[in-house]
Amino acid sequence: MATEAFVKPVVPNGHDGYEDEDEDDIPLVFKRNSNTAATTNRPSPISNAMRNSAIGSTKSSPPMRSPLTSPNRSASSSTRSSMMKPALPSSSSVQRSTLKSPLRDDRSVVAKERNGFGKAPSVSKSDDEDSEDDKPLSARLKLDSKEVTKQPSSSGRGSTQQAVQKSNMRPQGLSDYTKKKVLDERAPMSSTVQTKTSVGTSSSKPVHIEQKRPLVNNIDRNGLKPKTEGHSSQAPAKRPLEKGSSSNQSSVKRPKLSEPARPVKVEQGSHISATQDAKGKNLDASKPLRANQATVKEDNSDGDDHVPIASRMKSDSSNNKSSSAKPSSSKMIASSSRTIAKKPNKWVKDSKYSKSSKSLPSGDGQKKWKTLQHNGVIFPPPYKRHGVKILFQGKPVDLTPEQEEVATMFAVMRETEYYKKPKFRENFWNDWRKLLGKNHMIKSLDDCDFTPIYEWYMQEKETKKQMTAEEKRIVKEEKLKQEEKYMWAVLDGVRERIGNFRVEPPGLFRGRGEHPKMGKLKKRIRPCDITINIGKEAPIPECPIPGERWKEVKHDNTVTWLAFWSDPINPKEFKYVFLAASSSLKGQSDKEKYEKARKLHNHIGSIRAAYTKDFNNKDVTKRQIAVATYLIDKLALRAGNEKDDDEADTVGCCTLKVGNVECIPPNKLKFDFLGKDSIQYVNTVEVEPLVYKAIGQFQAGKSKTDDLFDELDTSKLNTHLKELMAGLTAKVFRTYNASITLDLMLSKETRDGDVPEKVVVYQQANKEVAIICNHQRTVSKSHGAQVEKLAVKIEELREQIKELNIDLDRAKKGRTPLMGSDGKRKRNLTPEALEKKIMQTQGKIEKMERDMQTKEDMKTVALGTSKINYMDPRITVAWCKRHDVPIEKVICKELQQSNRIANT
DNA sequence: ATCTGCACTTAGGAGTTCTCTA
């Protein structure tokens, strides 16, 4: 599917006006900013459709084509729909959903399509299915349907407080709600869709998920399923699990196997010259980013633009066939080159692209730049004493400036959740006490009253708020004036913006989730803590604090950082100053990331076939690798590196604990764990029977806190993945599945219509990707009030319609209208005028209802992260061109301008 | 074979600015 999209970035399309601007595509692609486009209020039908399309095929991923191309589409969808219906969540489930995490459900749908897996892929099957390649994905989808059942979610994790909170934060309602809506709107499709949806997050692929992830309800946590069979493993755990929930970690993992990575570079290339940005602006040729643009353009020449990526995939895949599942890196490269070669135009373009690209990103030891100049970093201003005293046992206490500064850090956090957390208070007290000294009169934190400082702080805030616009402008300009010199670097002669040129100010550490170090004092960073990296020929930045000096000045052009210091919270780690996301270095890195995802598209079939084959491998390690890869592919799970005990207890695929996965007969798995940033992942999916069986075997004989994959760690997993495809690591699957999903959804759901309608399609696709990746956000504080407000307005409008109908009846009889509810006499309107007014009011109600539903649907879904980090911008650009959608409608200006590639 | 350091990407929330609506 998306393959092509990946393959060729750009769009081709013939589309008219855009053609000239093709380059636009390019630039966009590698920029990083993202923003979510504004979301529209309409309910999206799309989602339903998407769901419908779930691919059932188990096969190893057949190449996908663009649904658009296929004529059968409707038929297929109908079929699906029928299947889906059953899957639909019951209304009750919908309600429950509120509690659950919405994400999951939706994900599943998409996932299925993506992977083509709705079910477990059987290798053989897949092969057979190749014949279907020419069909649109949607057509090929199977209806697994069942899956969609909602689950009661439970968030099972009740275990940790946090978990609970999270579940609350992300009520499932959304997904369920959405689904329901969808169904209602398009019955047929929805039915189809359902299937997918069920899966939640990952769904995509293979499994069906039950999906709904009703967090709340699930009370059972991941208990193991009885099934356990087998053997088990050993496995001591590194970290004790806490409660059954996610947090447990335990296991001891094995050493990582390191494998020499093969450089994946795609060579081809050449590079680009000046290009234009999406808007047709001239790009700076000097920047490397441009290359991308050029590439894109050429692609356009292919004329494929009008073809959705998905549809283009087939050809690619065929090309790829030459490459075996385990191509050596060189082989892989070769294959990709070949593919490109088929299309001469593209080839040329691609090659330019490659050339333009710079060296690989991090870790490759290659030179990242030739010359680098910058002015160092800017430090926060010294602490300014306010003199407000806290109370200890009711009495004012004198504090030194240093003690007062830290007390203020704590006082201003009074309204945050941290303030109440024992761990936060304990860590803060331990650090503050050191500053107070042994003989200080303050003997305990609980006897301290920080209210005076808090009130002072609030007043300062209010004062600032009351400043006039002019005053604010002046302050802003002054700040800009001071910072201007630190904001830019000149890399290889090109002026590039620096990302975080401000040194982090001192404060209290705000770790996410139940971080063991929350509340600790993050000390002030001084010049003597900072190492500067700059070109040999460039002048060494002057230390901005008189009398002090940098810790060290280096001239290392194999790295991209401009400065770093040790993290005061975890001295083993560092804080780096890098160029901004819009820089050429970042753009290049992004380009490589998306190219790798494209490459994966060409190998995904054989990779899926390979892991499917190993589901019942006698070698436990191989079986674990197969199952873990399947989960990463299907559910878009993160790899799951080992963590230290002084970090929040979160897990990824390789670090899943037995208690994080519950087997639900006959072949469903319920996942419940805390992932990155302690975001809860709850999802029930239907998996291949062999996977289900294997999970039971991995759990057998272990406690809930033991590692599920005790024979595995990310190093081993990635070593294995690299044997399948050069440069392949676990995270590539996330990028791949996100981009493919975007492409698939856009291809499938875009219909003729006006721009706003198309933008809705894009947003829905973005939403699906966010769901797959489990990108969540907390519900805004004002959400409830906003929804309530809309509900009140809708009710008022309904009352108005009632009155208007009465007036209409009277008008038809030649009578005057009744008095208004406000006691005033209403105008005498003709029946026609009244009918028109009724229609208008009805329209308003419908719009508000859509707004309300969209608001509800999106309240826990964060679109920005996927847009910035996972969705290949070339897909977006190509789609915009094909459908005459101004790029700024889906990607904000900032993003477009950021030059990551663009140009700047 | 493992461990650890390092470099870089990915992430959600707070704060700020822009835009829409009454």
Place this chain on the structure above:
DNA sequence: TAGAGAACTCCTAAGTGCAGAT
């Protein structure tokens, strides 16, 4: 025109994964 809410930026925590050291 003010206020509300959406959109966007900034901040920095928390991941991934490579490579060299042990």
